[in-house]
Amino acid sequence: AQSVTQLGSHVSVSEGALVLLRCNYSSSVPPYLFWYVQYPNQGLQLLLKYTTGATLVKGINGFEAEFKKSETSFHLTKPSAHMSDAAEYFCAVRSPGYSSASKIIFGSGTRLSIRP
Amino acid sequence: GAVVSQHPSWVICKSGTSVKIECRSLDFQATTMFWYRQFPKQSLMLMATSNEGSKATYEQGVEKDKFLINHASLTLSTLTVTSAHPEDSSFYICSAYGQGGELFFGEGSRLTVL
Numbered sequence: 001a002q003s004v005t006q007l008g009s010h011v012s013v014s015e016g017a018l019v020l021l022r023c024n025y026s027s028s029v030p031p032y033l034f035w036y037v038q039y040p041n042q043g044l045q046l047l048l049k050y051t052t053g054a055t056l057v058k059g060i061n062g063f064e065a066e067f068k069k070s071e072t073s074f075h076l077t078k079p080s081a082h083m084s085d086a087a088e089y090f091c092a093v094r095s096p097g098y099s100s101a102s103k104i105i106f107g108s109g110t111r112l113s114i115r116p
Numbered sequence: 117g118a119v120v121s122q123h124p125s126w127v128i129c130k131s132g133t134s135v136k137i138e139c140r141s142l143d144f145q146a147t148t149m150f151w152y153r154q155f156p157k158q159s160l161m162l163m164a165t166s167n168e169g170s171k172a173t174y175e176q177g178v179e180k181d182k183f184l185i186n187h188a189s190l191t192l193s194t195l196t197v198t199s200a201h202p203e204d205s206s207f208y209i210c211s212a213y214g215q216g217g218e219l220f221f222g223e224g225s226r227l228t229v230l
Contacts, residue, residue, distance in 0.1 A: 036221075043122075043209055043221035044160075090159060101148050101165060104211075104219060108159045 002027045004093045006107035014115045019063075019078040021110045023091030026072065033074040034092040034104065035065055044090065050074065051096070061085070086114045119143060120212050122222035129200055130230055136196045137225045139166075139210030145190035146212035151183075154207040154224075166193040166210075200229045 007022040025031060032051045036044040048059025055067040061084075065076045074091060091107040119142040129135050139149055147168045152160040164185050165173040172185035182204075184196040197204050209224045 034219075041207075041224065041226065043120075043223045044211075045221075046218060049218075101167075102213075103150070103162060103165070105162075106160045109157075111157070 002031060002093050002095065002105050004091050004105060004107040006089075006091050006110050008110055009108065010111045010113065012113040012115060013081050015083055016080050019076070019081045019085065019112065021076040021089050021091075021112065023065075023074045023076065023107060024072050025074060025091075025093045027093060027095075030069065030096060031093045032096055033065075033067060034094075035059065035063070035074075035076045036090045036092060036106075037061075038088045038090065038109075047076070047089075081112075081114050083114050083116070086112055088112075120146075120210060120220045120222040122208075122210055122225050124225060125223060126226050126228075128228045128230065131201050132199055134196055134198045135200055135227060136194055137208055137210075137227070139193045139195070139212075139222050141191045141212050141220075144212075144214050146193075147190060149187060149193040149210055149212045150219075151185060151193075151195050152209045152211070154209060156207075160209060163195075168193075197227065200227070202229045205229045 003026045005024045034049045035047040038044050048057050050057050050067045058064045063078045090109050092104045094102050094104045121140045123138045149166040151163045154160045163178045166185045166187040168187045174180045187193040205228050210222045
């Protein structure tokens, strides 16, 4: 069975500071990994994903994440936080390969707050 | 890009009534759609996998008679909350895979049962 753990339900950083949101996964095979962002009362938007190939993936809005197999981690970072980054962030995992029935398992989420 | 649309965005109903939420894939066909439930400040919990032309597959602990899912066409899945009660109040989100393998999410539907 696959699972994902997000450390820290709430992270607060100052505007312009580094953003680091932690995600660790558990999977018997190298999984596909995702980060999604959710703004209040909205659906989820894909920030970035890792499937195969380069372990450092870049996404939208200046975010990036690095797949580290040895640490079973996929932490999300952004060099400089903007006020508009305040939202809920979800790490997610699914089995490799593409199937229209592949389930995605979500972490518990991390709420990111930005201090002026 | 692929778009998934939900309707209604907000719905308020009286206890005991039934509410239907629609999920449409606007520019692609989806043989499979997923329904999630999200409580305030919590993660998304997969409720069921909706399969076009066949019965939905429900996750453990989800009452299939309570949450009726119908996937009648390749672009539409519906979730009906039957005999709704206040504890059914939640944010319901659907999703579907686009042709490129990316999972797209609807905007969500907030249900409030009085």
